[in-house]
Amino acid sequence: MQNFTYHNPTKIINGKNTQKEIGNILANDDIKSVLLVYGMNSIKKSGLYDEIISILKEKNIRVVEHAGVKSNPVLTHATKGADLAKSHKVDAVLSVGGGSVLDECKAIAAGAKVDFGIWDFYTAKAVAKEALPIYAILTISATGSEMNSGSVLTNEATSEKFAFGSLVTFPKVSIINPEFTYSLPTEYLIYSAVDIIAHTIEIYFTATTLPLIQKRFMENILKTVIETTEKALKAPKDYDARAEFSLAATWALNGLTKPGTGGSTFPNHMIEHSLSAIYDVAHGAGLAVVILAWMKYFKEERREIFTRFAKEIFQVETAEDGIKAFEAWLKKIGSPTTLEDLKIEKSDTLDIAKNAFISSTNWGMSKKYTTEVIKDILDLA
Amino acid sequence: MQNFTYHNPTKIINGKNTQKEIGNILANDDIKSVLLVYGMNSIKKSGLYDEIISILKEKNIRVVEHAGVKSNPVLTHATKGADLAKSHKVDAVLSVGGGSVLDECKAIAAGAKVDFGIWDFYTAKAVAKEALPIYAILTISATGSEMNSGSVLTNEATSEKFAFGSLVTFPKVSIINPEFTYSLPTEYLIYSAVDIIAHTIEIYFTATTLPLIQKRFMENILKTVIETTEKALKAPKDYDARAEFSLAATWALNGLTKPGTGGSTFPNHMIEHSLSAIYDVAHGAGLAVVILAWMKYFKEERREIFTRFAKEIFQVETAEDGIKAFEAWLKKIGSPTTLEDLKIEKSDTLDIAKNAFISSTNWGMSKKYTTEVIKDILDLA
Numbered sequence: 018m019q020n021f022t023y024h025n026p027t028k029i030i031n032g033k034n035t036q037k038e039i040g041n042i043l044a045n046d047d048i049k050s051v052l053l054v055y056g057m058n059s060i061k062k063s064g065l066y067d068e069i070i071s072i073l074k075e076k077n078i079r080v081v082e083h084a085g086v087k088s089n090p091v092l093t094h095a096t097k098g099a100d101l102a103k104s105h106k107v108d109a110v111l112s113v114g115g116g117s118v119l120d121e122c123k124a125i126a127a128g129a130k131v132d133f134g135i136w137d138f139y140t141a142k143a144v145a146k147e148a149l150p151i152y153a154i155l156t157i158s159a160t161g162s163e164m165n166s167g168s169v170l171t172n173e174a175t176s177e178k179f180a181f182g183s184l185v186t187f188p189k190v191s192i193i194n195p196e197f198t199y200s201l202p203t204e205y206l207i208y209s210a211v212d213i214i215a216h217t218i219e220i221y222f223t224a225t226t227l228p229l230i231q232k233r234f235m236e237n238i239l240k241t242v243i244e245t246t247e248k249a250l251k252a253p254k255d256y257d258a259r260a261e262f263s264l265a266a267t268w269a270l271n272g273l274t275k276p277g278t279g280g281s282t283f284p285n286h287m288i289e290h291s292l293s294a295i296y297d298v299a300h301g302a303g304l305a306v307v308i309l310a311w312m313k314y315f316k317e318e319r320r321e322i323f324t325r326f327a328k329e330i331f332q333v334e335t336a337e338d339g340i341k342a343f344e345a346w347l348k349k350i351g352s353p354t355t356l357e358d359l360k361i362e363k364s365d366t367l368d369i370a371k372n373a374f375i376s377s378t379n380w381g382m383s384k385k386y387t388t389e390v391i392k393d394i395l396d397l398a
Numbered sequence: 399m400q401n402f403t404y405h406n407p408t409k410i411i412n413g414k415n416t417q418k419e420i421g422n423i424l425a426n427d428d429i430k431s432v433l434l435v436y437g438m439n440s441i442k443k444s445g446l447y448d449e450i451i452s453i454l455k456e457k458n459i460r461v462v463e464h465a466g467v468k469s470n471p472v473l474t475h476a477t478k479g480a481d482l483a484k485s486h487k488v489d490a491v492l493s494v495g496g497g498s499v500l501d502e503c504k505a506i507a508a509g510a511k512v513d514f515g516i517w518d519f520y521t522a523k524a525v526a527k528e529a530l531p532i533y534a535i536l537t538i539s540a541t542g543s544e545m546n547s548g549s550v551l552t553n554e555a556t557s558e559k560f561a562f563g564s565l566v567t568f569p570k571v572s573i574i575n576p577e578f579t580y581s582l583p584t585e586y587l588i589y590s591a592v593d594i595i596a597h598t599i600e601i602y603f604t605a606t607t608l609p610l611i612q613k614r615f616m617e618n619i620l621k622t623v624i625e626t627t628e629k630a631l632k633a634p635k636d637y638d639a640r641a642e643f644s645l646a647a648t649w650a651l652n653g654l655t656k657p658g659t660g661g662s663t664f665p666n667h668m669i670e671h672s673l674s675a676i677y678d679v680a681h682g683a684g685l686a687v688v689i690l691a692w693m694k695y696f697k698e699e700r701r702e703i704f705t706r707f708a709k710e711i712f713q714v715e716t717a718e719d720g721i722k723a724f725e726a727w728l729k730k731i732g733s734p735t736t737l738e739d740l741k742i743e744k745s746d747t748l749d750i751a752k753n754a755f756i757s758s759t760n761w762g763m764s765k766k767y768t769t770e771v772i773k774d775i776l777d778l779a
Contacts, residue, residue, distance in 0.1 A: 018637070018642060018645075020411075020414060021411075021413060022409065022410065022411050023409070024409035024410070025406070028404070029402075029405070030401075030402075030403050031401065031402050031403075031404075031658075032400070032401025035401060195399075228638065228641070228642050228645070229622065230618060230619075230622040230645055233618040233622075234615070234618055237611060237614040237618065240614070241611040241614075257399050257609065261610065264399075264609070264611055264658055265611060276412065276645060277412075277641065277642070
């Protein structure tokens with residue numbers, strides 16, 4: 018087992034009607050003004066926007082609005098948010114939405130405290146030492162952003178999609194009401210499931226040190242996502258399925274799968290980020306396609322864990338059959354599984370591979386992921 | 399699934415040689431003086447005492463010593479510690495030892511900030527609103543105290559063994575070096591294993607709401623403890639076994655097994671606390687005996703989960719066979735399984751039951767645990 022440090026100061030509140038607690042939480046922390054950050058119209062349609070505004074008004078909390086976060090959040094919009102937070106001198110950032118909104122909020126919270134451009138955090142030119150406190154009301158469970166410090170942003174000018182995180186960008190409090198996911202379009206549920214699976218298997222398959230307690234922990238997350246996705250597809254208002262799904266999402270990327278493991282990398286995320294930076298494909302959709310291709314490419318290197326995956330998750334015997342079963346499951350839930358499904362031409366794989374290779378240092382990837390190798394992987398998609 | 403709040407601000411550092419980090423950690427937090435709390439002679443024999451003293455000296459951190467914590471820590475000694483912390487105006491409490499030392503440190507840290515007696519926290523007459531920061535170097539993995547706010551103390555005058563905890567009594571940083579457990583006497587390993595199992599199965603068997611993700615999470619902890627205990631008994635210096643054991647111990651009582659569950663109670667701890675308050679039996683030894691008796695008594699009420707336990711943990715079919723397999727495993731690792739093994743007379747069960755019943759309100763237990771019922775359970779031991 019590897020040495021590890023685990024520290025996650027975020028407070029998670031999960032359950033029915035929990036969004037109503039935001040007023041007391043902010044008031045108790047002496048927050049008098051917030052930058053309210055959200056995406057497009059969905060929280061207005063659902064009534065959540067009105068509910069939050071009325072709660073904030075009741076507590077006399079001043080609200081500055083920053084709407085229009087994209088589902089792959091972009092640098093220009095985040096920069097505008099940081100400028101707003103600075104000019105209006107807000108006490109905190111309040112994220113209402115999914116992982117994309119929260120990721121942009123982390124950029125804004127850190128950006129509001131510095132005089133240079135936010136992108137410097139993402140290129141590791143600067144380290145975030147302070148940030149406005151971040152509060153979140155989560156409407157989609159997928160990215161795990163509610164309980165980690167990570168933020169992924171796309172620089173539209175350079176088509177780069179990079180990540181950063183620091184101790185100051187953990188949300189202070191994240192509120193998750195699984196009922197909010199009842200009304201999500203089906204493809205959001207599917208992409209969310211893939212995203213959680215991706216967070217889990219990046220470590221599961223790539224770690225060179227992997228204690229048994231962690232193998233089982235990750236298999237538990239995978240089984241939970243598979244079971245609850247199927248339940249929620251059949252009955253969108255199955256509360257227990259939605260709530261267990263949300264717990265699996267939080268656990269998959271709050272650092273808990275890491276302790277004691279070593280040597281893991283995120284090749285699928287690296288490749289998918291380039292894909293969705295260029296094509297504006299949903300993150301989960303891109304991941305499903307990349308993962309399947311990568312599994313086929315990578316299975317020889319870690320045959321033992323691929324065989325275990327096959328047995329534990331799909332009750333089949335060989336690594337190959339495990340991958341086939343996973344592919345069949347993705348098709349069954351309605352996920353894309355090929356580049357063709359994403360309407361990406363095979364002739365474009367070299368461009369994606371080049372973009373991904375440029376970012377590989379940023380991802381701390383091993384040197385084996387050359388442009389040629391990444392293209393080879395994409396050609397399996 | 400039940401609504402939940404999860405918040406655990408403790409930073410965990412686990413691994414070889416990690417005790418060496420304590421100097422930088424304290425210096426970075428601007429700690430200039432500590433109350434150094436420890437037990438008897440073991441840390442002096444092992445050389446850890448000298449190592450810590452020399453690290454603290456190097457960082458110019460003033461040290462006030464408070465030695466002699468008992469393995470069931472007592473109120474009078476904790477009160478003395480709080481008085482020392484107050485009179486010497488220390489900045490922090492540094493726990494070097496196992497869960498007992500850490501539990502007493504929590505009492506001291508909160509007690510140093512108030513003018514009334516510490517016991518008021520344990521009888522819920524007072525709530526701890528502030529405390530000195532607590533840093534810990536853990537030498538035994540068992541109680542989970544390194545990553546929770548809980549503290550158990552015995553009032554010798556009244557033979558009461560009560561618990562308390564508050565957000566301010568979470569350790570700020572806990573350092574765990576699994577190598578420290580190499581030299582522990584075998585019975586410590588056995589009792590530690592039982593303690594971790596007890597923390598897990600109290601929730602596992604008593605919860606009235608128990609999501610599948612949590613069932614599997616707890617079964618993972620149980621399997622890990624069983625496997626790694628056997629490995630460490632065979633080869634005390636099996637680092638990976640010791641390290642996975644330590645991770646299971648931390649996870650079993652850091653709050654992670656609770657989210658989404660509902661209705662759980664701690665009957666085994668309630669009864670064992672009375673037993674060890676009266677007889678000064680090791681907590682883990684008492685627990686092993688109480689758990690087996692309680693399982694026999696309780697299995698009808700939750701047959702489904704007892705049957706699942708039998709299948710998942712011991713690969714046998716019925717609830718009864720699961721309990722028998724657990725009893726056989728306890729015997730195999732050398733744990734006591736009966737009151738007789740603890741040298742407690744059957745005629746004493748009424749006294750233990752009376753003491754336990756008095757504490758049942760404090761434990762928030764359901765009314766069914768009357769003196770008669772508790773005596774019935776103990777008579778099965």
